[in-house]
Amino acid sequence: MKLYTAEGEHDSVLVYARRALNADPTNVRYWTNMGLSSYQVGRYGEAIPYLEEALRRDPERWTARYDLGLCYLQTERYANAAExxxxxARDGGQRPDVLHSLGIALFRSGKTDSALVVWRNVLARWPEYAIQLRARPGTAAGARGVIDETPVPRGSR
Structure with a gap:
């Protein structure tokens, strides 16, 4: 499945993720992978139940929690995304991309001050991160010069 992801064949990933889940529905990784694969092909609403089930089976799986937050962000459920x-981020995602996504969710849910605090902390800890964001295709300056891009789930980098 990683080979297909690396080559960008997300529809193929979705087929194999579904087969794996059907073969072993007790494996929480398959629920997470099905959600991530659905996200990667732009089926954000379809990804949500898979990720929720992954979290029901393993509430400590921060990667599924992050991907669920990104799905909520894409479906304009900003408060759910921020939460x-x-x-x-608290449970294991202390990374600049995760915290940047938190800033976006907070900003879009109307919590501008909280978003700015998060983004300032990201820049203080990872000063090179803003340069990396600007170098990525598809990034743009948002309101008040804040970089506001569509977050990328962790499996598609």
């Missing part, structure tokens, strides 16, 4: 991404 889930904050939990993911």
């Amino acid at each position: 889930n991404i904050a939990i993911a």
Whole structure:
């Protein structure tokens, strides 16, 4: 499955993720992979139940929590996105991309001050991160010069 992801054949990944889940529905990784694969092909609403089930089976799986937050972000459920991404960041996702996504969710949910605090902390800890964001295709300056891009789930980098 990683080979297909690396080559960008996300529809193929979705087929294999579904087969794996059907073969062993007790494996929490398959629920997470099905959610991630659905996200990667733009089926954000379809990804949500898979990720929720993964978290029901393993509430400590921060990667599923983060991906769920990204799905909520894409479906404009910003408060849910902020809540889930904050939990993911607390439980293991202390990375600039996760925290940047938290800032986006907070900003879009109307919590501008909280978003700015998160983004300032990201820049203080990882000063090179803003340069990396600007170098990525598809990034743009958002309101008040804040970089606001669509977050990328962890499996598609």
